[in-house]
Amino acid sequence: MVDWEDLRHFAALAQCGSWSAAARLLRVEHATVARRVAALEADLKLKLVDRRGRRLALTVAGQQMAPLVERMQRATETIDRAAVGARAELAGTVTISAPPALAAVMLVQPMVALGTRHPELRIHIVGETRRASLDRREADIAVRLSRPGEGDLTVIKLGEIAFRLYASPAYLAAGQPDDWKFIGYDKDMEAAEHQAALLQYMAGRPFALRVSTVDIQLAAARIGGGVAMLPDFMAADDDQLALVARNEPPVRQGVWLLVHTEMKNAAPIRVVAHELREYVTRRLRSGPPRKHLPEKHSVKRTKARRRTVRA
Secondary structure, three states: OOOHHHHHHHHHHHHHOOHHHHHHHHOOOHHHHHHHHHHHHHHHOOOOEEOOOOOOEEOHHHHHHHHHHHHHHHHHHHHHHHHHHOOOOOOEEEEEEEOHHHHHHHHHHHHHHHHHHOOOEEEEEEEOOOOOOOOOOOOOEEEEOOOOOOOOEEEEEEEEEEEEEEEOHHHHHHOOHHHOOEEEEOHHHOOOHHHHHHHHHHOOOOEEEEEOOHHHHHHHHHOOOOEEEEEHHHHOOOOOOEEOOOOOOOEEEEEEEEEEHHHOOOHHHHHHHHHHHHHHHHHHOOOOOOOOOOHHHHHOOOHHHHOOOOO
């Protein structure tokens, strides 16, 4: 009898195309994927993966097996979602996928409170920038900064995050706007609305630092590393930061809560989603930050910097 776990690991490898990508998808070690696929090959007495060269490739047998395993996996996922959707008791584990900074600031508090009220309910928060698949139950609930374009999902808009330019007061006092340098995301994030707005505001001025997460941007801005486009929920009440361009409207990015439609009525998922919706919506309704930049910086701006940063 073929082990389903071996089939599942092979399906991930066929989907991702590499051991490391499959391991990230399944949240296991690289060696685990290799071991499981090797065990499947031994059970089937077939070579499924050509390991020669620098890139993996499925053999002819592997190519024939991959769609069969994918269909099996989808059927299993459908059964799993149906079973979860039929549960009425407030017990079990609910997994939430969300951007790390948003998860830390807005999800932890309501989920800790909910867990205290319902001790049989276990909450698993995964802070990640990738998009977890709700179809494959990589998560039960997802919070994202963009609305999905496809999938059998129930989608609820929680509100909008306001992004503004922040820097340390000492950095701003030390130089004029023409001399400022900037902190931003890696190039693969340039399509994001707040990063695009930052590039527009920079008007050719250089990056001092490019990083992969907003947490690192915040840390760099605090110690005088440059000017960063940061969300108000992280920066507005930070005493080590000052608001740079008080007269410019913020860049606004929507926040969406996603649940697979087949699972939205499962009692644990319904309760967790409701709690998240109430708390995050309330937090996002808070007004603009109280911080202001000293007047000398807000008025001494070049023509290039007068352009409005638009959402």
